[in-house]
Amino acid sequence: MSGASGTPYAAAVLRGLIAAGESVDLVVSRASRLTLLDETGIAYRDAHWREDLAAWLARGADGDPGAFDVDVAGADLRHWAAGDLAAGPSSGSYPAKGMLIVPASTACVAGVALGLSKDLLQRAASVVLKERRPLVVAVRETPLNGQTLRHLVALDEAGAVVLPASPAFYAGATHIQDLVDFVAGRVLDAAGVPHRLYRRWKGELGGSRKD
Secondary structure, three states: OOOOOOHHHHHHHHHHHHHOOOOEEEEOOHHHHHHHHHHHOOOOOHHHHHHHHHHHHOOOOOOOOOOOOOOOOOOOEEEEOOOOOOOHHHOOOOOOOOEEEEEEOHHHHHHHHOOOOOOHHHHHHHHHHHOOOOEEEEEOOOOOOHHHHHHHHHHHHOOOEEOOOOOOOOOOOOOHHHHHHHHHHHHHHHHOOOOOOOOOOOOOOOHHHOO
């Protein structure tokens, strides 16, 4: 999780991963902690990460603090400090299916595209690319300048999936959470993780208006 606006996207993806029974290595960058505090009022602390994560994942995109019931204590989760460059995900020998960066800031995109390793998030992304594992980059910024577009093309050429946080409306969204879940569902689709976060297109016009 990088410092771009869009913490509800990250929460929805995490809930989806937990619901699917996936093992999760969580890296929350320093900048993203400021964004999380600003957007939700929740402080994410290394020493109390499970409690803080539980409070965050229970929160809906509309700010409802009790919108979701997530078993964080029973989930297969591991937290790594963003400054820990000796962490498991910093090595190619550490077992991992891939990596999801949600949301991805333009600074994060630039760092990964250039192969920098200024923090664990960038280092882990570089490892995933060199090991030819799936990397999904959910960029959350608008408008995009030429420099960022070139970085995104470089990531695409390196094998990453560039997935803008761009909600669709054909799924019949009636609530802000529906729009958030659509993007989260597309991220999970790109990673091959099963979910039921949004209504899929079935080739029928007006299908989103039917039960």
